[in-house]
Amino acid sequence: MKRVATFPIRKFGDPVLKQPTAEVTDIDDALVSLVESMIETMYEAPGVGLAAPQVGVQKRLFVYDVGEGPHVVINPQLSDFAGQWTYHEGCLSVPELWWDIERAKEVRLRGIDLDGNELDIEADELQARVFQHEVDHLDGVLLLQRIRPDERKEAMRALRERALGLPGDRAEAH
Numbered sequence: 001m002k003r004v005a006t007f008p009i010r011k012f013g014d015p016v017l018k019q020p021t022a023e024v025t026d027i028d029d030a031l032v033s034l035v036e037s038m039i040e041t042m043y044e045a046p047g048v049g050l051a052a053p054q055v056g057v058q059k060r061l062f063v064y065d066v067g068e069g070p071h072v073v074i075n076p077q078l079s080d081f082a083g084q085w086t087y088h089e090g091c092l093s094v095p096e097l098w099w100d101i102e103r104a105k106e107v108r109l110r111g112i113d114l115d116g117n118e119l120d121i122e123a124d125e126l127q128a129r130v131f132q133h134e135v136d137h138l139d140g141v142l143l144l145q146r147i148r149p150d151e152r153k154e155a156m157r158a159l160r161e162r163a164l165g166l167p168g169d170r171a172e173a174h
C-alpha cells in the first residue's frame, strides 16, 4: 500500500488560520495528492473534518468523515440555514478545548468533488455542524469567534499558559 504523507496541523496563533482562502481553479495531480494527505492527517489526528488552512494551504476545500468514509468538498458554499442545534464542539487547531456551541441544525452545502462533479448535500446535526465548522476555517474564522466573551477570555488564558509552558489543568502535582 502506498504511504501517504501527513501534515502537521496548524494551531491557534498561526496567521494562516485567519486568512480567507482562494477558490480552487484547477483539479490537478497536486490537488489530488493534497486531498489524500489531508484525509490521512484527519484520521491520524483523529478528527471528523479538516480544512486546507489547517495544513497551511490557502485553498477553499475541506475533507470530512462523519462515519461514512472520507469525502472532499471543493469550493463549498453554504445556504438554507435552518433550526438551531447545540453541540459540544472542538477544533484540531485549538486542541483539548471544547464548548457547547449553537449553530444551524440544517444546512445545504454546494461544491464540487475531486472529479469535478457538482455536490449538493442537505445536511443536518453532526454533518451540518462539520460543514459549518470547516467553511468557517475557509473564511478565516475559528470557533473561538463562535463562543461567548467570557468563554473566550478563559480560553485565551488557557492557550497563553500552554504557549508559555505554564502548568495548566493537565499539570501533574509534584
Ligand code: ZN
Pocket (backbone or CB within 6 Å): 090, 091, 092, 093, 133, 137
Ligand atoms: Zn477546526
